[in-house]
Amino acid sequence: MSKIHVKTPLVEMDGDEMTRIIWAKIKEILPYLNIDLRSYDLGVTHRDATDDKVTVEAAEAIKEFGVGVKCATITPDQQRIEEYKLKKAWPSPNGTIRSILDGTVFRKPIMVKNITPAVSSWKKPLVIGRHAYGDIYKAVDFLVPGAGKAELVYTPAEGGEPVRILIKEFKGSGVIMGMHNTDASIRSFAKACIACALSEKIDIWFGAKDTISKKYHARFKDLFQEEIDARQADLDAAGIHYRYLLIDDAVAQVMKHEGGILWACMNYDGDVMSDMVASGFGSLGMMTSVLVTPDGKFEYEAAHGTVRRHYYEHLKGNATSTNPVASIFAWSGALRKRGELDKTPEVVAFADALEESVLSCIESGLITKDLMALVSPRPATYQTTDAFLAAVAEKLKARLG
Ligand code: NAP
Ligand code: MG
Numbered sequence: 052m053s054k055i056h057v058k059t060p061l062v063e064m065d066g067d068e069m070t071r072i073i074w075a076k077i078k079e080i081l082p083y084l085n086i087d088l089r090s091y092d093l094g095v096t097h098r099d100a101t102d103d104k105v106t107v108e109a110a111e112a113i114k115e116f117g118v119g120v121k122c123a124t125i126t127p128d129q130q131r132i133e134e135y136k137l138k139k140a141w142p143s144p145n146g147t148i149r150s151i152l153d154g155t156v157f158r159k160p161i162m163v164k165n166i167t168p169a170v171s172s173w174k175k176p177l178v179i180g181r182h183a184y185g186d187i188y189k190a191v192d193f194l195v196p197g198a199g200k201a202e203l204v205y206t207p208a209e210g211g212e213p214v215r216i217l218i219k220e221f222k223g224s225g226v227i228m229g230m231h232n233t234d235a236s237i238r239s240f241a242k243a244c245i246a247c248a249l250s251e252k253i254d255i256w257f258g259a260k261d262t263i264s265k266k267y268h269a270r271f272k273d274l275f276q277e278e279i280d281a282r283q284a285d286l287d288a289a290g291i292h293y294r295y296l297l298i299d300d301a302v303a304q305v306m307k308h309e310g311g312i313l314w315a316c317m318n319y320d321g322d323v324m325s326d327m328v329a330s331g332f333g334s335l336g337m338m339t340s341v342l343v344t345p346d347g348k349f350e351y352e353a354a355h356g357t358v359r360r361h362y363y364e365h366l367k368g369n370a371t372s373t374n375p376v377a378s379i380f381a382w383s384g385a386l387r388k389r390g391e392l393d394k395t396p397e398v399v400a401f402a403d404a405l406e407e408s409v410l411s412c413i414e415s416g417l418i419t420k421d422l423m424a425l426v427s428p429r430p431a432t433y434q435t436t437d438a439f440l441a442a443v444a445e446k447l448k449a450r451l452g
Contacts, residue, residue, distance in 0.1 A: 054085035055401050058393040061385060062112045062350075063088045064144075066122030067095050068357035072365060073375045073436060074122040077382060080444040083401065083451060084386075089116065093144050095125045099137045106144045110151035117392060119350040120385035121148075122378065123357045145342075148350065154342040155180050155243035157313070158325055158354050159251070160332035161339060161380055163413045165426045169331040175311030178251060179328050181321020182240040188318055190230035201227050237271055241278035242345035244315045249285060250349070250388070254292045257315040258301030271317060329354070334421045336374025339381060351384040353377030370435040372420035379409055379443070401451075408446035417442045 091109035113119040126143040157180040201218040248255045261269040279293045338354035361371040383402040390398030416430035
C-alpha cells in the first residue's frame with residue numbers, strides 16, 4: 052500500500068511518564084504516513100540536560116511550520132527535582148511555549164454516543180478558551196491593617212502629573228487588590244479566539260461584566276468587538292456569528308444550549324468554567340486541548356497530565372488501563388490541520404479515519420477503565436491500554452482498506 056504523503060513537516064514533542072509510553076505506542080499505529088516529523092524530546096530529563104533550550108527550540112519550530120503535536124510533560128516541583136535529579140525546577144513547558152507563541156489554550160471534549168454529558172442539552176462539544184494572562188493571576192493584594200485611605204496611582208512614564216483614584220476610605224481593617232491587563236494581551240486573546248472559531252467552524256460567545264466594571268470589563272468587550280470587526284468578512288464567509296453576553300447570562304444560557312460553540316472566557320471565568328465543562332462532559336481522558344496563536348498556528352495536546360499514578364504501576368510491571376484517546380486526538384487534530392493548511396484532503400481523510408476508529412471502539416464497548424462508570428450500556432470488562440490501541444489499529448486498518 053502506498054503511504055499518504057504529508058507535505059509539510061509536523062512538529063512533534065515527546066513528554067513524560069505514562070503519556071510518554073502511550074506516545075510511542077500511538078506512533079506505532081501510524082505507519083500509513085510518509086511524514087517528516089521534526090521531533091523534540093520535552094521529557095523532563097532532556098529538558099534538564101539542555102537547560103530547557105529544547106522547549107524554546109520546539110516553540111520556534113511551531114512558529115516556523117505552523118502545526119505541532121505535544122505529549123503531556125512534567126512541570127517539576129521539589130519532589131520531581133529529587134525524583135529525576137534535576138538541576139532546578141524548570142518552568143512548565145506549556146507556559147514557555149504559550150508565552151513564546153503568544154497563544155491561547157482551547158479545550159474541546161471528545162463526544163461518543165454511549166456517554167451522556169451531565170448537562171442533558173449538550174449535544175455537541177463546547178469549546179472553552181481561557182485568557183490566561185493577568186487579572187487576579189498577576190495581581191498584587193494587600194491586607195489593610197486599619198483606618199486609612201487606599202488609592203490607585205498611575206504615574207505616566209513620559210512625565211506629567213500622576214493620576215490618583217480613591218479606592219476606599221477605610222474606617223477599619225480590610226483587603227484591597229490591584230490587578231491589570233494589557234490591550235495587547237486582550238487583542239491577542241480575541242484574535243486567537245477568532246482563529247480557533249474559524250478552524251473549528253463554530254460561533255463565538257464572549258461573556259464579561261461590563262455593566263458593573265464599566266472600564267475594565269468594558270475594555271475587554273470593546274477590544275474583542277474591534278478584533279471581530281476586523282475579521283468580519285472572514286467570519287461571514289465561514290457563517291460564524293459573534294455574540295457578547297453578560298457572564299451570568301452566558302453561564303445560564305450555556306446550561307440550556309446544545310453546544311457546538313466557542314466560549315471565550317476572561318482568566319478567572321475560564322479557570323472555573325473549564326473545570327465545570329470538563330467534568331460535565333465526563334473524563335479527563337476524553338478532553339483535548341489546542342493552543343492557537345493570534346496569527347493562526349496550532350499546537351494540539353491532551354488536556355490531562357502525565358498520569359503519574361498509572362506510570363508507577365507500569366514501572367512495577369503491571370499492565371495499566373490508561374485512556375490514550377485524548378493523546379490520539381492530539382495526533383488526529385494536528386494531522387487534520389496539516390492537511391487543511393497543505394490542501395491535502397487525503398491527510399484530512401486519514402485524520403477522520405483515525406478518529407472514527409477510536410469512536411467506533413468506544414461505541415462498541417471497547418473502553419479503558421476510566422470510562423466504565425460513564426458509558427451505558429456498561430460492558431462486562433474494560434481493556435488495557437495495549438488492548439485498546441490494538442483494537443483501534445485493527446479498525447483503522449480495516450477503514451483504510
Ligand atoms: P494527571 O496526569 O492529569 O492525572 C490525574 C488523574 O486523573 C490520574 O491519576 C487518573 O486518575 C486520571 N487521569 C488523567 N488522565 C487520564 C487518562 N488518560 N486515562 C485514565 N485516567 C486519567 O495529573 P497528575 O497525575 O496530578 O499530574 C502528573 C503530572 O502531569 C504532573 O507532573 C503535572 O505537572 C503534569 N501535567 C502536565 C500537563 C500537560 O503537560 N499539559 C497538564 C497537567 C498536568 P486515577 O489515578 O484515579 O486513575
Ligand atoms: Mg481551574
